[in-house]
Every structure is written in C-alpha cells, then in structure tokens.
Amino acid sequence: ARPVSGARAVEPLVTVSGEGLVVSSVKLAADRSGDLVVRVYESTGARTQGELRVGESFGRVEEISLVEDPIAEVSADGGVVALSLGAFEVRTLRFHRN
Template sequence: MPDIAAPITLEPIEGTPVIDWIKLADDGSGDIVARLYEAAGAKAKAMLHVGGTLDGWTVRETNTLEQDESYPDEPAGLIGGKQQAEGAELALNPFQLTTLRLSRA
C-alpha cells in the first residue's frame, strides 16, 4: 500500500485551484484519488507535483465515482489525458471540480 502522506501538491499558475481531499481508491487497487476544484469563480491553471513514493506514478482523470468514463458535456481538468503525474498540467473553469487517479506506472 502506498504512503498516502506522500506529497501531492498543486503549483498555481493562475486562479485558485485547491486540493479538496486525497484518499485510497475504493477498488482496493492501491491507487490514490485526489479531488480538486477551482475555488474563486474564475479560470485556474496549475501544475501537479508528487514526490516520495509517488515519484514515477501516472495520473488520469476519472468521474466522481472513480470510473474512467466521463459524463456528457463535462469539461476535462487534466490537460493531455493519462500521463506522468509529476508536472501534469490542469485547467479548471470557474468552480469546476475534477477527480484525478494516480497509479503506479
């Protein structure tokens, strides 16, 4: 099981992106799920940073139920789809929330 206390942080580039919570995935896979949102009613951009035991992990966006399907007309928050978690870029609309799933590469 990964160290859930390992650092997951956002580097704000624009606006007010916030990490709401971080937890282990419900399916017992050992993946980590993080919920993020834009808090100030404006567009936001940020870069994801991970460290410790999460170094080298990948990130992808999921729906709120931690499934890979997206809801119709739901804007993506993660730019570029599944990729390395370190340095992944996010773009959020006003008050948008997004769910990210981090997995071992």
C-alpha cells in the same frame, strides 16, 4: 498543533500551484489497488491554470468520475499534471501505481 521532538520534516504527497486551485481530497482508490485518487477544484469563480504534483512514483494518470469510473487519460510528466479548470470546476485524477 502538538510539538514533536526528534521528528524530521516530511514532504507533502500532493501539491498544487495556480491561483484559486485547491486540493480537496487525497485518498486511496476504492478498489484497493493502491492507486492514489486526488480531487482538485477551482475556488475563486474564475478560469485558471496550474500544476498538480505528486511526490510518489506513479505510472499513468487518468481523469475519473466522482464514483471512480474512468473518463479519459491525462498527460503527466514525472508526476506533474498540467491543469486548466473553469470557474468552480472539480476534477478527480487517479494516479496508477507502477
């Protein structure tokens, strides 16, 4: 790490809570819409629950495939998505811009 003078703290764009949950990628959608794509997985081999929080303001949220095809709408409350993942399960979510 390289120290930077005069820099202020920056809040993370995405955070996850829950035993064994890991954010593996955060990127913009491939269609250049400005939507945010977040991939999260369960890393310990056990079923787990937690929350994924997004710091920006987004509209609807949907689960998508690895090639970003829609799968299902996901319930979100103020940028917070409740997660329930099985052992080693991977979930990819798309946060649509308002």
